[in-house]
Every structure is written in structure tokens, then in C-alpha cells.
Amino acid sequence: MSLSMTPMQDAMTVKISEALRPTALEIFNDSHLHSHHKAMQGSTSKETHFRVSIVSPAFQSKMQPARHRMVYSLLKEEMAQDGGIHALQLRTRTPEEEDRIKAQEEADRGTPVQDLAAK
């Protein structure tokens, strides 16, 4: 079996999936956008900045700070280690919130032109 090129991302996927059983999980690696920053000089890791979107019922009845803390505590080691995760952007929604927000975005966007023409 060949070694993964993305060990950090793999670890995040496994940990978040197992603990939160998300209905949707997206992880974006934004490290290349920050590699020129002063704080990143001397860093060889390509897995330092991540954007993570999680939809999970585990977040119900929890305020946003509490939800983010859940994710932070799962990734405590990865964030503490040298060359580990430096920045983590989080979106933490329950399935209901995700549906509501997606519906709102649809409504804001309005009916696509093709559909009108098809009528």
C-alpha cells in the first residue's frame, strides 16, 4: 500500500467521521494560499490551513462556540504538533440548518432562466 500524500487530511476525515457521524463532510486544503506568509516561513508541510464543513445531528442544541470546540478537541493533537494544523476554518451545521440555509439560498437566487424558457 502506498503512503498517503495527505496524512493530516486523512486523519481529520477519520476522526471527524467516527466521532460526529456527519451527513456531509467537506475538507478543503487552503495551505497553498498562505504558504508565503511570514508565519509559514521555514515550514515544509503542505497541510497547514484547512476549511472544513460538517453537517451533523451531533451539533443539535449546541451554540456555535460549543460546536467548534467539539471539533477542536478532536483535532487537539494535530493542532498542537509542530508543522501541524495552523489554521482551521469551520462550518458546523445540523442537517435541519443545512436544509434551511440551502433553501434560503435557492430562494435568493431566484428561478433559473432555463426553467422559465422550458415552460
Place this chain on the structure above:
Amino acid sequence: MATVKLTEITTEADFAHLKSTIPSSALLVVYFHAPWAEPCKQMSTFLETLASTYPSDRPPKIAFASLDAEELPEISEDYDVTAVPFIVLQKGAERLETISGSDSAKVRTLVEKHAGKGGSSGQAGLPPAQQVIKPVNGPAQDGVKDLSAHKTGPADPSTAPEFSSGEKSKEETFKRLEGLVKAAPVMLFMKGTPSSPQCGFSRQTVALLRERSIRYGFFNILADDEVRQGLKEYSDWPTFPQLYADGDLVGGLDIVREEFQNNPEFLMEYSVKPAASSPNGQTAAQTV
């Protein structure tokens, strides 16, 4: 008796000259500061006092150099200065210790380790070095922490609580933070300042607040390591920026952005009507 001074170095040539005048067995304390960083004022005073406890010998056994990190960028880069105050202890070309932040007790301990104690009590009367008491790893005695070793004596300089950069118990730090997060109804702990953010996420948070004319106080965590590390523990939150409303953590950029998107009333009670004369409405409540 002549005592050692904290020498202000303004050019690379001066620095090279200073290094050449002291033997390689002498301890050189290199201190990087920046005029805009408040903790540096305390550190400068502390180092001047510490220097004055050492008699100036011929040849010198110890020297203290003070450098403006921004005015001497090449030297700063060479020493890898990432935050101020920043102190490096070296003998000859060998760099022995690095201290980043305002822990003056640590600086004194390490200076004394490498150069021995100074003789006199110095110009301001430094308090006697306190023994560092290791925290007990077992269950706390009666659950109460004995703080009597931290009591100030008559010889201790009187300073306002926010200024003491000496030995700080966690309790003292947390007390300081408790006050800081309430310093303004809306408080932003960020990297850099609103006019000069040092991080993209901090910059975006400032922009979101400015868009809605939210009045807030800010604190530059890059200028104070005690707050930077302490706040992570105090709030159980590992990243910056951190926004607080009425002393409660709201969260970082993501949460602030989502709240503004999904909740039109979010923080609006702290908004000032954008008048022609004051478009900003931000209070620079940076702690001193």
C-alpha cells in the same frame, strides 16, 4: 562603582562593534523591542535594572544590548525574531537561550544561570529572586492553592496589576484576562491592529465589524504572549481572532460571519449610526 548599562544599538556597525569588544566567555543579552509594543516598556525597565546589578568589569563579563527590531530588520531576521519582546542570550557566536514574550522572571533566571547573580541590589531594588514552586501533581491540598510565596514584600516595586510582568500565577493571568475580555462591550483579540492587521482572518473580522459600524475594543495578541497563550486556555479556544460580546466568547471569523449572515440583529445593539464625521466608531481599548 560603575555598573553595566542596557546599551541601545542603532546600527549594524554598532552591534558588530559591541560584540567585538566583549570576550567570547562573556554573556551577551540581546533584547529586541518595538516602540508600539506596550510590554516592551516593562521589559526595557526590567533589563536596565537587571543590568545595573552587575558591576562593569574590565574585561566585561556581561553586556546588555537593546535593538529596535523594525529598525534593524537584517539583525532581526538573523535572530529569527517573530515577536517582541524577544531576548537571546549568547556567548561568543553560540546562542544559548531564547525568550519570546514578557516573562521577565525567566529572563533573570537564565541570565543568572549563565552569568551568575549580580552583586548589588541595582538602581530600583530588584526583589529577591523567588523560588519557583513546582505545582503538586497529585490532588491539591484542601483544593486551595497556597499563594503566600507570591506575596509582595516591602522591597518589591509597586506596580499596577496589569503591568507586573514578573512571576505570574495562572490565577493572576486568568484574573487579568477576565478583566480584558470585558474591557469593552465588544472585544476583538486579533493579530495586529485594525489599522494594520497581521493575519487575513483578523483583517476580515475587522472588515465585518467596520461594515456594520460596530463599536469595539481590540487587543493585539502578537504584542503580548501572556494573553496570547493564556486566552487559549482561559476560553478553551485554540485560534485567533477571538470576538467577545459582554465578556462571552462569540467565536472566530467563521462564527462571526455566519451570525452576521443568518442573524440581522447580531451585535447591532453595539452599532453606531454611521455619521459623516465618524465613519469608524471603533474604540482602541488596547490594554496597557
